[in-house]
Amino acid sequence: MADKDARSSKATDGEGSRNGEMDKQWIHNPNRCADEYLDGINQFIDFAIANNCVRNGMMETYTTWNHHGEQIQYVSSSDTTRVVDTVDFVMDPNDQIMNIINDVFPTASSNTIVEVEDDIPLTMDSESLKKYEKLLKSAEQKLYPSCEGFSMLTAIVELMHGKPKFRMLNQCFDYFFGVFKRMLPNDNCLPKDHKSEKKVLSGLELGYEKIHACKNNYILFYKENKALDKCPVCNELRFKMTSQNRRTKIPQKVMCYLPLKPRLQRFYMSMHTASDMRWHKDRQVDDDVMRHPADGEVLERV
Structure with missing residues (x-):
């Protein structure tokens, strides 16, 4: 306690100031246990309380102090419900x-x-x-x-x-x-x-398609390039150099392609997401007011 009082008095007696301004060199001190660093923290806290919290008040919306060390509790969209009428409901x-x-x-x-x-x-x-x-x-x-x-x-x-x-x-x-x-x-x-x-x-599973790719990302060995054994741009080989006795060839790089159509179909098929997928047609209000991207002329051309 005595050491803390000594540091506080040192921080407020003007010894760490230059031309009336706070000395901020302590911020660059790599030793965070040094007296200089601890004195600087105390001086900063006193300054912040006097000039911000007391004089200007706290931001009413700043209730989670994530900028000062408090951890934010993230909630996944899958854990939220559309209408919260019940409490502590857990589905089997x-x-x-x-x-x-x-x-x-x-x-x-x-x-x-x-x-x-x-x-x-x-x-x-x-x-x-x-x-x-x-x-x-x-x-x-x-x-x-x-x-x-x-x-x-x-x-x-x-x-x-x-x-x-x-x-x-x-x-x-x-x-x-x-x-x-x-x-x-x-x-x-x-x-x-x-x-x-x-x-x-x-x-x-919705499945995915594996497509061989150039090691340097120039081309995909797909469609017109499917039969090639090396990249026409950088001449890198399509497959790794392996033992001649190995029956299977190992590609240098593989891209996993996720087909869009079956994933969109899954959204329409699910009773949990089908209504949202059809919202623009079933529940959209046509009153010439722009309140959603679906109301724009650009989306109508897609």
């Missing part, structure tokens, strides 16, 4: 999984034809029906015979949710998958690794 994970399956295969459970647009009906082919039945079986199968809280599919989705959230590498993910499987009863149906669980979730 198994019900959430069934909702996801019904969103992906809206015609399976009802045996009806769903219209994505006015004249584009969606029907289920035999391949989609097989995927639906496989997912439904996984959703109804208990993680182990006496388990009441998790189905096999629910457990996989919960674990997969943590993989990108905590940036887990495949090797790390496989390790914990193996640990969890050994912890569970011997008759559990949890997949043994990441590759196995991806096969279970394959019916929910």
Whole structure:
């Protein structure tokens, strides 16, 4: 306490000032435990309180002090609801999984034809029906015979949710998958690794296309360049130099292309997002007032 009082008195007695102004050289001091640095902090706090908080008052909207060390609690859009009429409502994970399956295969459970647009009906082919039945079986199968809280599919989705959230590498993910499987009863149906669980979730995937790319990003080996073995611009080889006994060729660089059409269809198919996708047609007010990008003339030409 005595040291603090000494530093405070030193900071306010004018010894650290030049021509009536505060000496700010302490900011550049790399030793944050030095007396000079601590004196400067005390002087800054006194100055801020006297000239800002007391004289001008606090900003009423500055309730989360993120500029002064307080952590911001981010809320994901998936965790928010449209109308908050209930408090502490938590949906059962198994019900959430069934909702996801019904969103992906809206015609399976009802045996009806769903219209994505006015004249584009969606029907289920035999391949989609097989995927639906496989997912439904996984959703109804208990993680182990006496388990009441998790189905096999629910457990996989919960674990997969943590993989990108905590940036887990495949090797790390496989390790914990193996640990969890050994912890569970011997008759559990949890997949043994990441590759196995991806096969279970394959019916929910929208898929992507792998396209070989030039190492220096000049071209894609696609369409007219698909048959080339080297880049026509920089002459870099398309594939890595490997052993001649290796049967598969390893590309220098790969681009993952996410097709847009099936992703837009998924938005229209889901009961949670379909109404938003059709808002511009079903609920947009045509009164010559610009209140949304959909009211602009540019969007009408798209």
